[in-house]
Amino acid sequence: MNRAVVIAVNILRQIRNDRRTVGMIVVTPVLVMVLFGYAFAGEPHDLKLAIANEDVGGASFQTIEGPVITLPLNLGRIMVGSIDSSTFAMTSTDSLESIRQIISDGQAWGGLYIPRNFTQHFVTRGFQIANQTTVMFEGILYHLNLTQLRGMPTDQAYMTTLIDNSNTQVGSLIARKMQEAVSSIIMLLPVNLSFSGVIHTDFIYGSNAKFVDFFAPGIMSFVITIITIMLTIVSIVRERTNGTMERILASPTRPHEVVLGYMIAFSLISVLQSCLLIGSAILLFNMTIQGNVVFAIGFVVLYAIGVQGLGTLLSTVARNEFQAIQLVPLVFVPFILLGGIFWPVEAMPTFIRPLSAAIPLTYAAEGLRSIMIRGWGPAEIWKDLVALSIFALVMILAGFAVTKKRARG
Amino acid sequence: MPDAVVTKKLRKTFGKVNAVMDLDLSVHEGEIYGLIGPNGSGKTTTVKILCGLLRPDGGEVQVLGNPAGSSSVRPLIGYMPQDLAIYPDLKVMQNLDFFGRLYGLGGEKLKARERALLRMVALEGREGSLVSTLSGGMKHRLSLACSMIHGPRLLFLDEPTVGVDPELRFSFWQYLKKLKEGGLTALITTHYMDEAGRCDRVGLIREGRLIAEGTPRELRESAGCESLEDAFLVFSKRDMK
Numbered sequence: 001m002n003r004a005v006v007i008a009v010n011i012l013r014q015i016r017n018d019r020r021t022v023g024m025i026v027v028t029p030v031l032v033m034v035l036f037g038y039a040f041a042g043e044p045h046d047l048k049l050a051i052a053n054e055d056v057g058g059a060s061f062q063t064i065e066g067p068v069i070t071l072p073l074n075l076g077r078i079m080v081g082s083i084d085s086s087t088f089a090m091t092s093t094d095s096l097e098s099i100r101q102i103i104s105d106g107q108a109w110g111g112l113y114i115p116r117n118f119t120q121h122f123v124t125r126g127f128q129i130a131n132q133t134t135v136m137f138e139g140i141l142y143h144l145n146l147t148q149l150r151g152m153p154t155d156q157a158y159m160t161t162l163i164d165n166s167n168t169q170v171g172s173l174i175a176r177k178m179q180e181a182v183s184s185i186i187m188l189l190p191v192n193l194s195f196s197g198v199i200h201t202d203f204i205y206g207s208n209a210k211f212v213d214f215f216a217p218g219i220m221s222f223v224i225t226i227i228t229i230m231l232t233i234v235s236i237v238r239e240r241t242n243g244t245m246e247r248i249l250a251s252p253t254r255p256h257e258v259v260l261g262y263m264i265a266f267s268l269i270s271v272l273q274s275c276l277l278i279g280s281a282i283l284l285f286n287m288t289i290q291g292n293v294v295f296a297i298g299f300v301v302l303y304a305i306g307v308q309g310l311g312t313l314l315s316t317v318a319r320n321e322f323q324a325i326q327l328v329p330l331v332f333v334p335f336i337l338l339g340g341i342f343w344p345v346e347a348m349p350t351f352i353r354p355l356s357a358a359i360p361l362t363y364a365a366e367g368l369r370s371i372m373i374r375g376w377g378p379a380e381i382w383k384d385l386v387a388l389s390i391f392a393l394v395m396i397l398a399g400f401a402v403t404k405k406r407a408r409g
Numbered sequence: 410m411p412d413a414v415v416t417k418k419l420r421k422t423f424g425k426v427n428a429v430m431d432l433d434l435s436v437h438e439g440e441i442y443g444l445i446g447p448n449g450s451g452k453t454t455t456v457k458i459l460c461g462l463l464r465p466d467g468g469e470v471q472v473l474g475n476p477a478g479s480s481s482v483r484p485l486i487g488y489m490p491q492d493l494a495i496y497p498d499l500k501v502m503q504n505l506d507f508f509g510r511l512y513g514l515g516g517e518k519l520k521a522r523e524r525a526l527l528r529m530v531a532l533e534g535r536e537g538s539l540v541s542t543l544s545g546g547m548k549h550r551l552s553l554a555c556s557m558i559h560g561p562r563l564l565f566l567d568e569p570t571v572g573v574d575p576e577l578r579f580s581f582w583q584y585l586k587k588l589k590e591g592g593l594t595a596l597i598t599t600h601y602m603d604e605a606g607r608c609d610r611v612g613l614i615r616e617g618r619l620i621a622e623g624t625p626r627e628l629r630e631s632a633g634c635e636s637l638e639d640a641f642l643v644f645s646k647r648d649m650k
Binding site: 244246252 | 457460461462480484486488489490491492493494495496497508511512513555556
């Protein structure tokens with residue numbers, strides 16, 4: 001028993017004398033808990049929703065008593081007012097086509113179109129289904145002219161919701177929130193209408209998307225991150241500890257050639273990994289890929305180049321392979337929690353989103369999702385391309401700098 | 410005889426530690442020069458500066474007539490670091506191939522060079538062996554071969570015999586002598602005093618400074634001692650005074 005205590009004390013002493021390990025022991029759990037708590041704290045909010053409410057309001061009916069009565073309703077306005085404003089950031093537009101365009105361009109996750117005569121047609125339809133014969137208006141009971149009521153049009157008794165389902169969680173949330181809002185106008189009518197009887201749903205992207213379709217691009221990006229960073233750090237640290245890096249740098253090889261060599265090797269590895277990931281997702285989970293697979297792989301390679309540069313930078317912190325492995329959670333935790341892999345960035349509190357925007361994985365996962373589910377090309381994901389290009393460039397330059405410094409201590 | 414290595418007032422500090430202090434060194438072409446001193450005396454730092462791996466804080470360094478680390482010097486020098494500095498997950502030939510290609514070798518020229526070196530370090534027949542499966546002595550010989558793959562004019566060997574058994578140390582010095590006969594200049598660092606006796610000239614280094622220099626015989630005579638080890642202690646005491 002005494003010897004066990006001696007061994008335990010010896011281990012603790014070693015850890016205490018290694019500041020990086022102490023830091024890791026203290027920082028990792030706090031970091032995980034804080035980020036996990038915030039990243040998974042709630043439902044998405046501030047989701048962009050484009051609304052075109054053309055409803056003029058009012059529902060007029062001919063009565064047997066003589067006068068035409070006009071019910072002072074505007075169901076379109078009630079519907080819009082019932083949409084959960086904490087979940088959506090709503091913007092107004094003027095037509096169904098413009099909503100379609102906004103979503104196609106990735107400017108909004110969803111949209112709602114309410115036609116010009118929605119209130120009239122919706123109430124008419126409700127009265128028709130319920131065989132409504134009377135209506136109370138300004139305290140007087142009127143009888144409806146049923147012959148005329150049955151002949152009234154109801155083609156605009158439906159709203160249309162458009163959804164970008166490339167993120168299946170966001171897509172189902174929009175559908176659910178629309179259903180909740182619709183219930184506020186259905187309860188105004190004397191009949192029970194199903195949700196689908198009031199609102200038509202149309203998917204702009206990912207009409208048949210499954211959760212795996214949303215999940216796979218994120219996981220692909222994440223696997224590339226972890227494998228590339230781990231291999232880079234371990235390879236460089238090993239080159240340093242076994243002396244081969246010194247031998248290389250004493251030769252005519254220049255520091256930028258070392259960095260480029262690493263870049264080429266890990267780019268090739270990332271191509272192989274991308275093919276394996278995409279292949280297994282298609283074969284095992286029947287994943288559908290709308291976009292160009294070669295472009296998707298090229299996009300992953302661009303990301304891998306940046307990640308490899310990050311690994312080169314991190315390798316300067318580690319003195320040995322043990323410390324190198326300890327660095328992995330520092331990247332792993334924020335990337336996996338803030339990179340929008342499991343849950344959309346919109347689900348994170350506003351104050352934590354800049355952190356998410358600072359993580360390259362966010363752009364890799366989002367860009368890859370757009371290629372694979374939305375079928376987008378370079379023109380549509382230019383922002384992600386620019387972000388990852390800047391990341392790769394900065395990391396390559398930083399890699400040059402640290403390797404040069406190492407070459408000429 | 411022209412000097413392959415010349416340093417004047419060479420200085421290098423790490424924080425508050427003076428690793429090398431006003432070091433004046435001259436290694437003649439065609440000789441084996443031993444830089445001898447205890448651990449932490451500045452031998453490795455000096456070699457790294459000469460190989461262009463560390464930037465000196467002061468003084469002058471000329472290697473084969475050019476500034477250390479310059480692009481014209483790098484192809485002409487070979488470096489065997491303290492660690493074996495070979496890839497355990499590569500095969501013997503793959504290691505030689507890699508380091509040869511870093512120096513722009515290829516084709517038949519590289520193959521011929523590899524064959525000659527494998528013969529010299531007695532690793533013929535082990536070309537296809539993974540380095541991790543080799544014995545310590547074999548790894549050591551491969552490391553030396555990797556330093557020689559491009560046929561350097563000047564070879565820096567940083568403590569090449571640390572942890573090496575006497576038999577291998579003996580054969581290592583045999584190789585080195587053979588290389589010297591081929592016209593190679595070598596600067597070798599060691600803290601084994603018996604090895605200093607095998608060098609043409611020896612520089613005794615202590616706390617980053619050269620405290621004595623000469624042939625082993627000159628140093629022994631100057632100190633009035635039988636062995637170089639005793640001579641080193643005499644020079645150290647003189648230096649402390």
